[in-house]
Amino acid sequence: MTKHIFVTGGVVSSLGKGLTSASIGMLLERRGLTVRMQKLDPYINVDPGTMSPYQHGEVYVLDDGSETDLDLGHYERFTNSPLSRKSNYTTGQIYLSVIEKERRGEFLGKTVQVIPHITNEIKQCIKGIGGDGVDVVITEIGGTAGDIESQPFLEAIRQFAQEYGKENCMFIHLTLVPYLKVAGELKTKPTQHSVGQLRQIGIQPDLLICRTDRALPNEEREKIALFCNLPKESVIEERDKDFSIYEVPISLLDHRLDELCAKRLGLPSGMPEIDDWRDLLHRLRNPETEISIAVVGKYAEHKDAYKSIYESIDHAGLKHHAQIRIGRIQSEEIEREGPERLLAGYDGILVPGGFGERGIEGKVETIRWARERQIPFLGICLGMQCAVIEFARNVVGLEGANSTEFDKDSKHPVIALLDEQQNVTEKGGTMRLGAQVSQLKPDTKALDCYGHEEVNERHRHRYEFNNSYRQQLEANGLVIAATSKNDSLVEIVEVKDHPWFVAVQYHPEFKSKPTCAHPLFSGFIQAATSQKKREPATTSPETAPIQ
Ligand code: GLN
Numbered sequence: 001m002t003k004h005i006f007v008t009g010g011v012v013s014s015l016g017k018g019l020t021s022a023s024i025g026m027l028l029e030r031r032g033l034t035v036r037m038q039k040l041d042p043y044i045n046v047d048p049g050t051m052s053p054y055q056h057g058e059v060y061v062l063d064d065g066s067e068t069d070l071d072l073g074h075y076e077r078f079t080n081s082p083l084s085r086k087s088n089y090t091t092g093q094i095y096l097s098v099i100e101k102e103r104r105g106e107f108l109g110k111t112v113q114v115i116p117h118i119t120n121e122i123k124q125c126i127k128g129i130g131g132d133g134v135d136v137v138i139t140e141i142g143g144t145a146g147d148i149e150s151q152p153f154l155e156a157i158r159q160f161a162q163e164y165g166k167e168n169c170m171f172i173h174l175t176l177v178p179y180l181k182v183a184g185e186l187k188t189k190p191t192q193h194s195v196g197q198l199r200q201i202g203i204q205p206d207l208l209i210c211r212t213d214r215a216l217p218n219e220e221r222e223k224i225a226l227f228c229n230l231p232k233e234s235v236i237e238e239r240d241k242d243f244s245i246y247e248v249p250i251s252l253l254d255h256r257l258d259e260l261c262a263k264r265l266g267l268p269s270g271m272p273e274i275d276d277w278r279d280l281l282h283r284l285r286n287p288e289t290e291i292s293i294a295v296v297g298k299y300a301e302h303k304d305a306y307k308s309i310y311e312s313i314d315h316a317g318l319k320h321h322a323q324i325r326i327g328r329i330q331s332e333e334i335e336r337e338g339p340e341r342l343l344a345g346y347d348g349i350l351v352p353g354g355f356g357e358r359g360i361e362g363k364v365e366t367i368r369w370a371r372e373r374q375i376p377f378l379g380i381c382l383g384m385q386c387a388v389i390e391f392a393r394n395v396v397g398l399e400g401a402n403s404t405e406f407d408k409d410s411k412h413p414v415i416a417l418l419d420e421q422q423n424v425t426e427k428g429g430t431m432r433l434g435a436q437v438s439q440l441k442p443d444t445k446a447l448d449c450y451g452h453e454e455v456n457e458r459h460r461h462r463y464e465f466n467n468s469y470r471q472q473l474e475a476n477g478l479v480i481a482a483t484s485k486n487d488s489l490v491e492i493v494e495v496k497d498h499p500w501f502v503a504v505q506y507h508p509e510f511k512s513k514p515t516c517a518h519p520l521f522s523g524f525i526q527a528a529t530s531q532k533k534r535e536p537a538t539t540s541p542e543t544a545p546i547q
Helices: 017-029 071-078 091-103 114-127 151-164 189-200 218-228 245-254 257-265 275-285 307-319 331-337 339-343 360-372 382-394 445-450 467-475 519-530
Strands: 003-009 035-041 088-090 136-141 169-176 207-212 235-239 289-297 322-330 348-351 377-380 401-403 412-417 432-440 454-461 463-465 478-484 490-495 501-504
Touching (some): 017 035, 017 136, 071 307, 114 151, 136 151, 169 257, 207 218, 275 307, 289 307, 289 360, 307 519, 322 331, 348 382, 382 401, 382 412, 382 463, 432 445, 445 490, 445 501, 445 519, 463 467, 467 478
Parallel strands (some): 035 136, 348 377, 401 412
Antiparallel strands (some): 432 454
């Protein structure tokens, strides 16, 4: 019988519930259990695909084309749980489905209500991901206990445990125990209130994970246990990690979190196999070299906008024993200040995906800098499209070359709307999405990296290399390194006579793992490492984000 773990959060948002849930999944999986991960998000958008990165951070795309919350990235990086549409539901999706049923007359004349109709729908979504062969489902509830929006989800998981059997369900609550400088102590009251809120609706947490910036003394643990109606052993600390997020699973293991879950749910005992993860942390702490990579994008100041890209760079750094300092540079700054001041000294340059015209010229300038100065370059999605624009303008001499996304009347529309998009009017879930096969060509950097000709990578775009410019650009030294299987869409371009210049229409960052760096990121970082510049970067690049 599938066991269910529900992870809720309290006191404040941004406590790292996604990371904690992923870590729990990882520890259980490494005890030999089959785990499935799921996130329920309380916002009304049907999915985050239509939300600005400023609102929501990165949109994480799955193989099946669903556009999901970035926490699913943590799930994929930390566990082997296969993810699909069933792994992320929002209030919008739940209501949409219930309203569609109502329109079809499925409720037989009844008044449709939050309880039971919405909560039933939520319970179905939870049940739907478990079943045969699945030992544990971990369901993370987005938002914070006490939010109006979260109520139906909390009510649904309460009902679920009641119906499914409390012995088969476990509630884990992640909370904040802040340090109050003026009082000189850690404060447990917010945690008491947050648990109080859960208990009011009938949920008694089985385990509390307390986020703190320092050790949680025994006395505070006892106090929390007493007020929150838990044994002291079930109150565990999760201290801030100033080194790396990859420490989280190890620190939860040290606090016997997996053992507590196994005991509570009657799962087999055992120790997680975690040596490779410890080895990874060892490598992280003992780099042999240091390089700097500039990520030049529209949303570079937002730490979550290119989350999977930053992570993938780190994975490749781990593989090549390199500590990587990442400089996050807004492409508009390049427009204002020019590439020289901002980019000099970087060992590699990456231009990520994006939408809309703002900052495009800065990206094109950045790519010109990387191409002309022979700096290893990786372009992703819009980054690839900008690379084509740059090449068309500055190598082929096609003045005004552009994408029709930014200039409908461009004289040289080297990037244009995909044919299949011509009649699409709705915005949500209508791009070319999800895993698509690309065929790599011989004698390309891409083939060197992957080592095989057919690759399956995740896409999210409406625009594409305009085939009417293929011949002209190829004749001038642009390499079409991969196309879709029927050769109709260009998937990768490279530049001849450049140490490493690869730009891809898809998103390799969604398939990189800490223990298994993506081949393209690996190739990029290897090229950057071997080309390491002597002069230091002028814009003191930051260390890769750790949360
Ligand atoms: N805006 C471009 C397109 O829709 C690129 C999309 C992206 O970078 N994900 O094709």
